[in-house]
Amino acid sequence: MLFKLAVKNIRKSMQDYAIYFFTLVLGVAIFYVFNAIGSQTVADNLSQTTYEIIGLMNSGLAVVSVFVSVILGALIIYASRFLMKRRNKEFGVYLTLGMSRRRVSMVLFVETLLIGLISLGIGLGLGVILSQFMSIIVANIFEADMSKFTFVFSGEAFRKTLVYFGIMYLLVMIFNTISVSRCRLIDLLNGAKKNEKQKLKSPLLCSILFFVACAALGYAYYMVSDGLEDMSRRVFVGVLILGAVSTFLIFWSLSGLLLKLFMAWRRSYYRGLNSFTLRQFASKINTMVLSMTIICLMLFITICVLGSAFSISRSMNANIKAMAPMDVQIEKSWNKEWPSNPEIEEDSKVDVVTTLKRNGYQVERELKDVTIVNYYWEQELTIQSFLEEYLDDVLKNYAFIRADQPELLMKISDYNRVAALFGTEVYSLGTDEYIVISDLDSVVTARNYVLWQGKTITIDGKEYHSKYTECQPGFVEMASSHINVGIILVPDEAVNDSMLYENILLANYNVEDKVAKDVSEQRLVELLDEIYITKSFFSYDTRQHIADASVGLGAIVTFIGLYLGIIFLMASAAVLALKELSESADNGTRFEILRKIGTDERMLNCALFRQIGIFFLFPLLLAVIHSVFGLKCCNIILETFGTGQMGNALAITALIIVAIYGGYFLVTYFSSKRMLKSEQ
Amino acid sequence: MNTVLKLENVEKYYGSKASLTKALDNVSFEVEEGEFVAIMGASGSGKTTLLNCISTIDKVTAGHIYVAGGDITRLKGNALNKFRREELGFIFQDFNLLDTLTAYENIALALSIQNVGVTEIETRVGKMAEKLGITEVLSKYPYQMSGGQKQRVASARAIVTDPKLILADEPTGALDSKSSKMLLESFRYLNREFAATILMVTHDAFTASYATRVIFIKDGKIFNEINRGEHSRKDFFDKIIDVIALLGGDLNDAL
Numbered sequence: 001m002l003f004k005l006a007v008k009n010i011r012k013s014m015q016d017y018a019i020y021f022f023t024l025v026l027g028v029a030i031f032y033v034f035n036a037i038g039s040q041t042v043a044d045n046l047s048q049t050t051y052e053i054i055g056l057m058n059s060g061l062a063v064v065s066v067f068v069s070v071i072l073g074a075l076i077i078y079a080s081r082f083l084m085k086r087r088n089k090e091f092g093v094y095l096t097l098g099m100s101r102r103r104v105s106m107v108l109f110v111e112t113l114l115i116g117l118i119s120l121g122i123g124l125g126l127g128v129i130l131s132q133f134m135s136i137i138v139a140n141i142f143e144a145d146m147s148k149f150t151f152v153f154s155g156e157a158f159r160k161t162l163v164y165f166g167i168m169y170l171l172v173m174i175f176n177t178i179s180v181s182r183c184r185l186i187d188l189l190n191g192a193k194k195n196e197k198q199k200l201k202s203p204l205l206c207s208i209l210f211f212v213a214c215a216a217l218g219y220a221y222y223m224v225s226d227g228l229e230d231m232s233r234r235v236f237v238g239v240l241i242l243g244a245v246s247t248f249l250i251f252w253s254l255s256g257l258l259l260k261l262f263m264a265w266r267r268s269y270y271r272g273l274n275s276f277t278l279r280q281f282a283s284k285i286n287t288m289v290l291s292m293t294i295i296c297l298m299l300f301i302t303i304c305v306l307g308s309a310f311s312i313s314r315s316m317n318a319n320i321k322a323m324a325p326m327d328v329q330i331e332k333s334w335n336k337e338w339p340s341n342p343e344i345e346e347d348s349k350v351d352v353v354t355t356l357k358r359n360g361y362q363v364e365r366e367l368k369d370v371t372i373v374n375y376y377w378e379q380e381l382t383i384q385s386f387l388e389e390y391l392d393d394v395l396k397n398y399a400f401i402r403a404d405q406p407e408l409l410m411k412i413s414d415y416n417r418v419a420a421l422f423g424t425e426v427y428s429l430g431t432d433e434y435i436v437i438s439d440l441d442s443v444v445t446a447r448n449y450v451l452w453q454g455k456t457i458t459i460d461g462k463e464y465h466s467k468y469t470e471c472q473p474g475f476v477e478m479a480s481s482h483i484n485v486g487i488i489l490v491p492d493e494a495v496n497d498s499m500l501y502e503n504i505l506l507a508n509y510n511v512e513d514k515v516a517k518d519v520s521e522q523r524l525v526e527l528l529d530e531i532y533i534t535k536s537f538f539s540y541d542t543r544q545h546i547a548d549a550s551v552g553l554g555a556i557v558t559f560i561g562l563y564l565g566i567i568f569l570m571a572s573a574a575v576l577a578l579k580e581l582s583e584s585a586d587n588g589t590r591f592e593i594l595r596k597i598g599t600d601e602r603m604l605n606c607a608l609f610r611q612i613g614i615f616f617l618f619p620l621l622l623a624v625i626h627s628v629f630g631l632k633c634c635n636i637i638l639e640t641f642g643t644g645q646m647g648n649a650l651a652i653t654a655l656i657i658v659a660i661y662g663g664y665f666l667v668t669y670f671s672s673k674r675m676l677k678s679e680q
Numbered sequence: 681m682n683t684v685l686k687l688e689n690v691e692k693y694y695g696s697k698a699s700l701t702k703a704l705d706n707v708s709f710e711v712e713e714g715e716f717v718a719i720m721g722a723s724g725s726g727k728t729t730l731l732n733c734i735s736t737i738d739k740v741t742a743g744h745i746y747v748a749g750g751d752i753t754r755l756k757g758n759a760l761n762k763f764r765r766e767e768l769g770f771i772f773q774d775f776n777l778l779d780t781l782t783a784y785e786n787i788a789l790a791l792s793i794q795n796v797g798v799t800e801i802e803t804r805v806g807k808m809a810e811k812l813g814i815t816e817v818l819s820k821y822p823y824q825m826s827g828g829q830k831q832r833v834a835s836a837r838a839i840v841t842d843p844k845l846i847l848a849d850e851p852t853g854a855l856d857s858k859s860s861k862m863l864l865e866s867f868r869y870l871n872r873e874f875a876a877t878i879l880m881v882t883h884d885a886f887t888a889s890y891a892t893r894v895i896f897i898k899d900g901k902i903f904n905e906i907n908r909g910e911h912s913r914k915d916f917f918d919k920i921i922d923v924i925a926l927l928g929g930d931l932n933d934a935l
Contacts, residue, residue: 596772
């Protein structure tokens with residue numbers, strides 16, 4: 001009997017459940033898709049480096065999943081509360097008929113269970129299908145071989161989804177039971193007879209607040225974009241709070257102002273149902289200001305997260321060509337002290353080429369464009385002594401810089417050979433001049449202060465002064481992004497062999513096509529791994545490794561960004577949709593009146609479409625304006641990642657937003673339309 | 681005189697073959713232009729069904745209803761809506777004003793959905809408000825008005841479009857006696873001065889006594905019909921009470 005009642009209830013209120021169901025299915029599907037990424041078979045075809053990165057990504061996604069499940073849980077409880085409210089009268093009738101609260105709870109329990117099971121089933125099905133597409137994307141990003149592509153089903157993700165959503169549904173059931181057992185019968189039966197009074201706002205107060213909010217927002221915009229450089233973390237948080245508060249004020253004041261403005265424009269106001277639509281909007285925005293603010297801010301975060309995530313990964317891919325111009329690079333310290341292994345001590349007295357040849361590597365046959373340069377150092381000239389009081393600024397941002405480390409020195413001729421190879425700028429020097437080469441932005445800023453004050457350095461007892469008042473761009477070591485902390489270029493005669501620090505070899509493989517390069521690389525890497533620490537001590541990097549790591553890092557950021565962004569987007573759209581639907585009880589009587597006085601069905605639908613459309617558009621519009629500056633701010637903060645063109649990233653972000661947000665909009669529109677029709 | 685409304689053997693059945701309820705059973709009558717007709721009957725007598733059929737909210741099972749010569753039982757879809765907004769004016773028991781709009785906007789809405797221009801809306805709403813004595817409440821919201829004011833605003837909305845026929849469903853049902861009297865006086869005024877044709881459904885003899893003709897319905901059939909003629913309202917009221925006594929049953933309880 002209980003079961004029958006529950007099933008009938010679900011069937012009857014299917015249209016009310018549409019949004020709830022949509023949210024659950026989408027939530028389950030997304031949860032599965034992101035947790036299944038790690039176990040895609042195509043991942044097996046990836047190189048070792050990327051495999052490790054996928055492991056890292058999985059643990060990242062696992063942590064994020066906990067956070068996501070909290071958001072989804074809150075969303076599901078919110079949605080079920082909305083459903084409960086709509087059915088207050090029904091529960092009231094059950095109770096007056098003498099059904100015990102426990103049995104009413106049981107009916108609800110069975111309903112939740114059924115809805116949960118069905119949505120879990122459909123969601124997982126959808127998730128499995130979507131994850132096939134996802135694996136194509138993963139393979140694409142990691143450049144895996146797609147020929148071995150097979151249909152995959154991730155048991156682990158499946159189990160995880162079941163457990164997480166099981167817990168969520170359990171919470172919903174407990175929540176429902178509590179709320180049924182605590183409610184009062186009179187409230188249940190009279191729930192619908194709620195009088196809504198319209199609060200009238202003074203237009204003067206609205207105008208003043210609007211301009212104050214706009215000014216505050218303008219200030220916040222300025223602070224996060226142009227004023228970001230010299231802002232402490234404390235002030236930054238303050239600016240964010242200021243932005244959130246002014247968002248709230250803008251919605252609050254606009255709700256009064258917009259109406260006044262439109263009313264003044266009489267021709268448009270008194271055409272068709274325009275006056276009705278606008279009044280509907282204004283009456284609801286009064287009660288929805290807070291939730292609109294939250295939704296606007298959520299959308300803002302979504303756009304920023306998605307936009308930055310995509311642009312980071314894209315620009316990382318684009319950077320590799322410029323940042324890793326050579327196939328391989330090996331660095332070896334000169335004159336290393338290694339008491340336990342005299343062989344290594346002996347090896348560190350020769351250059352890299354000699355080491356390779358000693359171990360049977362045919363350098364001339366295997367490599368071309370071989371370039372060997374040296375770093376030198378002067379014990380007294382440390383990073384600390386160069387930066388002096390600006391050191392703290394740098395250390396605050398980059399904890400990995402060791403202040404007592406001597407600055408790297410390089411002969412100008414050595415550097416110019418590298419620069420010619422890399423295609424970067426070459427420089428010339430007078431006999432008592434030096435140039436600082438650096439491309440890590442914050443370090444550059446600090447160094448520029450020092451250089452601008454005319455810093456002189458002493459090498460081997462001789463003084464040198466800077467040729468430029470600014471750092472010059474450039475690098476010697478290949479990396480996935482701009483992380484050259486600083487190299488001081490000095491005249492060739494300024495340094496001597498007693499100051500040698502590191503020997504660097506840069507070279508290309510002596511073959512052309514990619515497959516042959518892979519073979520060459522494998523030969524070299526095998527040899528290097530074999531002699532490492534047994535016969536020699538060095539570090540090496542190849543273009544392939546840098547590409548893998550960088551793409552992998554980009555992929556982690558992209559996936560986690562996508563995951564969070566989509567969930568945020570879903571949450572805000574769902575909240576908006578539920579709010580809108582819970583209003584349709586009031587709307588029902590209003591539309592009925594309009595129908596009775598003879599309004600065309602098409603006109604009514606149009607009014608409904610506009611009304612819901614404005615509601616979805618309004619927070620989105622402000623969120624987009626926020627994001628223009630938010631993305632600027634992200635760009636500045638993420639400078640080390642070398643974010644470049646955002647155009648494409650924004651296009652993808654827009655696409656995702658249109659798909660999910662637009663989807664919710666349509667579901668809301670059609671559900672409302674059905675609800676309003678059925679009350680006829 | 682033109683015939684504004686003509687019902688021909690109208691029937692309305694509810695339910696299935698097994699248990700058939702005849703809500704309207706072979707009802708025929710005519711309303712001339714400028715008449716103020718009241719339809720009386722106990723609850724369940726079919727008077728609301730009758731009104732719903734005339735207003736095209738409900739469909740007849742058999743028979744024809746002609747408004748200004750046109751058969752409205754044949755209308756469909758948007759033609760129905762067009763008919764409703766251009767030929768009919770509605771006044772409901774519970775006012776049915778939009779709570780989000782001011783009185784002015786409520787009245788203006790009836791015109792704006794007919795695509796009437798702004799300046800014309802302004803003059804017509806202004807005039808109508810003056811006639812009904814609601815000029816000072818035009819900028820107020822429904823919840824700021826008394827019941828009587830609300831009903832006069834609703835009447836203004838029904839009449840402002842110059843409909844052929846005004847349908848009122850228990851217009852005094854939710855009003856106190858003083859407000860009822862004021863509203864009915866306005867109806868009479870509109871009926872006399874502007875020759876507005878009004879068809880009103882009520883179970884209240886006092887309300888019905890303001891009409892020029894009263895049609896009594898019992899169990900879906902026309903039971904009786906009385907004309908006011910040259911009688912005073914008081915005399916007409918007594919005549920109505922007589923018929924109600926004849927009708928018997930629970931209509932007495934409603935008094």
